[in-house]
Amino acid sequence: MTDAHLAMGEGREFDAIRTMLQVWGARASGIGDDAAILDVPAGQRLVVSTDATVEGVHFRREWLKPEEIGFRAAVAALSDLAAMGALPLGLLLGLGVPQDWSRSLVAIARGVGDAAAAAGCPIVGGNLSRAKELSLTLTVLGTAARPLERGGVRTGDVLYVTGRLGGPRAAVRAWMEGSTPRVEHRARFAAPRPRIAEARWLVDAGCHAAIDISDGLVADAGHLAQASGVRLELDLDALPCVKGVSLDEAVSGGEEYELIVAFPEATGVDVVTFEQRFGVPLTRIGVACDGTGIAIKGASRVDQPRGHDHFS
Numbered sequence: 442m443t444d445a446h447l448a449m450g451e452g453r454e455f456d457a458i459r460t461m462l463q464v465w466g467a468r469a470s471g472i473g474d475d476a477a478i479l480d481v482p483a484g485q486r487l488v489v490s491t492d493a494t495v496e497g498v499h500f501r502r503e504w505l506k507p508e509e510i511g512f513r514a515a516v517a518a519l520s521d522l523a524a525m526g527a528l529p530l531g532l533l534l535g536l537g538v539p540q541d542w543s544r545s546l547v548a549i550a551r552g553v554g555d556a557a558a559a560a561g562c563p564i565v566g567g568n569l570s571r572a573k574e575l576s577l578t579l580t581v582l583g584t585a586a587r588p589l590e591r592g593g594v595r596t597g598d599v600l601y602v603t604g605r606l607g608g609p610r611a612a613v614r615a616w617m618e619g620s621t622p623r624v625e626h627r628a629r630f631a632a633p634r635p636r637i638a639e640a641r642w643l644v645d646a647g648c649h650a651a652i653d654i655s656d657g658l659v660a661d662a663g664h665l666a667q668a669s670g671v672r673l674e675l676d677l678d679a680l681p682c683v684k685g686v687s688l689d690e691a692v693s694g695g696e697e698y699e700l701i702v703a704f705p706e707a708t709g710v711d712v713v714t715f716e717q718r719f720g721v722p723l724t725r726i727g728v729a730c731d732g733t734g735i736a737i738k739g740a741s742r743v744d745q746p747r748g749h750d751h752f753s
């Protein structure tokens with residue numbers, strides 16, 4: 442991989458790409474050939490994911506600044522690398538841009554660049570086209586010697602969750618009600634963090650399965666249970682919530698980009714050191730047992746939890 446970009450021809454599309462490259466500076470690498478060339482370290486597996494953010498489906502124009510749209514879309518993709526315990530290798534940005542968004546292109550690119558830089562992930566390619574609605578499709582590549590799979594939970598494992606939940610759902614609820622979300626709720630929606638460094642630390646500590654919370658804590662725990670062929674008993678009384686959210690918002694809200702991780706009971710994990718190091722809590726939320734599905738203690742305080750379904 443080279444840091445230099447190839448020279449590009451004339452025209453508005455290339456002008457737009459050149460403008461984005463100026464915004465990205467050293468954050469973009471080797472742009473302009475037919476495809477990106479990346480080195481995968483010996484002994485590592487390549488981990489790849491793609492994630493689309495579409496106006497009207499994942500956000501509304503009036504909710505977010507263009508920078509935040511770019512940042513959040515990149516985090517959504519990078520979070521899947523975190524969920525696999527992978528180290529970012531590169532990111533490709535596919536942009537569909539309507540005419541009336543053209544002037545926001547630089548700001549959207551800046552948001553993507555900021556998220557990529559924060560995750561230590563170079564931007565290595567992409568595609569730009571006209572479209573009816575704004576869409577950002579992020580493809581992320583990463584490497585891991587031993588990727589964390591969602592089918593890796595075993596009976597007897599202990600489950601933990603990173604961070605504090607409920608902010609994104611509370612922010613969306615406020616917007617839908619026509620009010621202004623609390624600053625801390627809006628921040629959790631507009632500027633989530635991919636838990637990449639956290640995941641790497643958790644892998645080193647013995648974590649052997651993980652999923653990121655994109656559909657909601659209970660829904661994603663359900664995905665873990667199903668993939669692993671175990672029953673997960675969750676005790677949500679101690680679930681850390683963002684200030685001012687309901688437990689229901691914390692357990693059913695999607696797009697948190699926190700991680701649910703599993704450790705063998707004998708290994709356990711030092712939650713105090715985790716919090717000191719990363720500034721967010723790591724909280725025990727349950728255990729894996731023989732069986733299938735999810736059981737929730739403290740469920741009397743939770744409305745029937747549902748995850749986020751993009752087709753509903």
Ligand SMILES: [Mg+2]
Pocket residue numbers: 520521524652653654655
């Ligand atoms: Mg995911």
